[in-house]
Amino acid sequence: xxxxxxxxxxxxxxxxxxxxxxxxxxxxxxxxxxxxxxxxxxxxxxxxxxxxxxxxxxxxxxxxxxxxxxxxxxxxxxxxxxxxxxxxxxxxxxxxxxxxxxxxxxxxxxxxxxxxxxxxxxxxxxxxxxxxxxxxxxxxxxxxxxxxxxxxxxxxxxxxxxxxxxxxxxxxxx
Amino acid sequence: xxxxxxxxxxxxxxxxxxxxxxxxxxxxxxxxxxxxxxxxxxxxxxxxxxxxxxxxxxxxxxxxxxxxxxxxxxxxxxxxxxxxxxxxxxxxxxxxxxxxxxxxxxxxxxxxxxxxxxxxxxxxxxxxxxxxxxxxxxxxxxxxxxxxxxxxxxxxxxxxxxxxxxxxxxxxxxxxxxxxxxxxxxxxxxxxxxxx
Ligand SMILES: Cc1ncc(C[n+]2csc(CCOP(=O)(O)OP(=O)(O)O)c2C)c(N)n1
Numbered sequence: 001x002x003x004x005x006x007x008x009x010x011x012x013x014x015x016x017x018x019x020x021x022x023x024x025x026x027x028x029x030x031x032x033x034x035x036x037x038x039x040x041x042x043x044x045x046x047x048x049x050x051x052x053x054x055x056x057x058x059x060x061x062x063x064x065x066x067x068x069x070x071x072x073x074x075x076x077x078x079x080x081x082x083x084x085x086x087x088x089x090x091x092x093x094x095x096x097x098x099x100x101x102x103x104x105x106x107x108x109x110x111x112x113x114x115x116x117x118x119x120x121x122x123x124x125x126x127x128x129x130x131x132x133x134x135x136x137x138x139x140x141x142x143x144x145x146x147x148x149x150x151x152x153x154x155x156x157x158x159x160x161x162x163x164x165x166x167x168x169x170x171x172x173x174x
Numbered sequence: 175x176x177x178x179x180x181x182x183x184x185x186x187x188x189x190x191x192x193x194x195x196x197x198x199x200x201x202x203x204x205x206x207x208x209x210x211x212x213x214x215x216x217x218x219x220x221x222x223x224x225x226x227x228x229x230x231x232x233x234x235x236x237x238x239x240x241x242x243x244x245x246x247x248x249x250x251x252x253x254x255x256x257x258x259x260x261x262x263x264x265x266x267x268x269x270x271x272x273x274x275x276x277x278x279x280x281x282x283x284x285x286x287x288x289x290x291x292x293x294x295x296x297x298x299x300x301x302x303x304x305x306x307x308x309x310x311x312x313x314x315x316x317x318x319x320x321x322x323x324x325x326x327x328x329x330x331x332x333x334x335x336x337x338x339x340x341x342x343x344x345x346x347x348x349x350x351x352x353x354x355x356x357x358x359x360x361x362x363x364x365x366x367x368x369x370x
Contacts, residue, residue, distance in 0.1 A: 020240070021236060021239060021240065023236075044239045044268070046235070046236075046239070046264060046267070046268055047264070047267055048232075048260075048264055049260030049261070049263050049264055050260055052228070052229070053229070053232040053258070053260060053261055053264055054232075055229070056226060056228075056229030056230075056232035056233040056236070056258075056261075057232045057233065057235055057236035057264070058236055059229075059233055059236065060201065060232070060233035060234055060235060060236030060237035060238075060240070061236035061237065061239060061240045062236075062240075063221060063233075063236075063237050063240070063358060063361055063362060063365070064199075064236070064237040064238075064239075064240025064241040064365065064366075065240055065241070065362070065365075065366045065368075066236070066239070066240035068236070082225075082226070082227070083226055083228075083229055085225055085226060086223075086225070086226040086229060086233075086354075089224075089225070089354035089355075090354030090355055090357070090358045091354070091355045091358075092358060
């Protein structure tokens with residue numbers, strides 16, 4: 001699957017799952033998905049100044065009846081820690097789609113500390129982590145994460161591994 | 175520092191803003207803002223924050239986008255607003271007309287012992303909000319201004335920003351519920367008609 005069709009498949013999951021608000025700090029791996037969401041009139045996309053804003057924003061969205069998702073890269077997880085107490089205290093749904101950096105063929109060592117810490121940090125804040133390494137698992141995993149967040153009130157994050165995103169199959173072809 | 179003679183009473187100010195609230199939805203920031211909103215009268219359409227410092231305004235933004243037909247008000251302190259200052263840029267990019275941000279500006283972190291915030295050193299939130307593209311009123315220093323603001327909150331010509339210069343005096347705390355699950359469930363029941 002090329003990155004376009006992979007991102008398109010994720011976008012289809014968001015539409016099918018009735019995701020109305022998409023908040024993000026961009027990562028290159030999310031480029032196409034952000035474009036699709038922004039172009040879709042039934043979704044409100046909000047570009048954040050820092051990832052923790054997205055947690056509060058989506059909590060407010062849910063109070064108002066909207067389902068949402070936070071898109072970020074692994075470094076952004078470090079910005080979120082205390083704000084995740086809002087999700088835990090209120091047992092609100094929360095789902096994030098996270099592109100991993102600093103773990104596979106990374107050329108920038110500044111991405112490595114949070115890349116390594118991301119699963120532990122999320123777990124410590126009671127966010128379940130679903131890591132995706134195989135292209136075939138991308139869609140089913142996001143589907144499951146959204147379902148368990150919004151139906152089961154179990155905060156969850158989908159980590160798209162750097163190997164997956166960076167692999168040739170996922171490069172932008174156009 | 176502002177001349178204390180001209181500073182407003184926080185409880186009177188918040189009571190005025192919430193008196194004829196109609197279908198106003200309110201998110202209050204941790205610390206005194208939460209106590210002030212509770213003191214004005216509990217309501218299931220109030221969501222009181224007890225933590226998540228810096229998140230009040232972003233939370234109100236998400237709510238305003240989800241409920242575009244209702245006025246949404248964030249009420250918070252200058253310390254919380256400073257921590258979440260980036261959210262003003264996020265609001266400026268979305269410009270929801272039904273959102274109002276009100277800062278109860280006592281120039282200190284009251285909850286933690288009254289240490290001066292950056293505001294006490296000359297930082298101006300009205301200028302920041304204006305630069306972010308919000309409809310920012312001039313600093314409010316009298317109850318007439320509060321009354322006018324109370325009307326504008328319902329007019330949906332926002333995003334509105336108001337910084338109210340209040341007295342740093344502390345009141346006996348009026349403590350609303352702290353159980354977040356209960357608060358969010360009753361809010362959604364009142365606003366969306368959903369059972370928990
Ligand atoms: C992330 C985080 N940092 C620090 C605190 C400690 N704290 C609690 S309330 C508060 C001050 C809030 O100040 P302000 O918003 O101006 O409200 P005031 O108490 O003056 O009404 C601080 C620093 C906290 N709860 N969370």
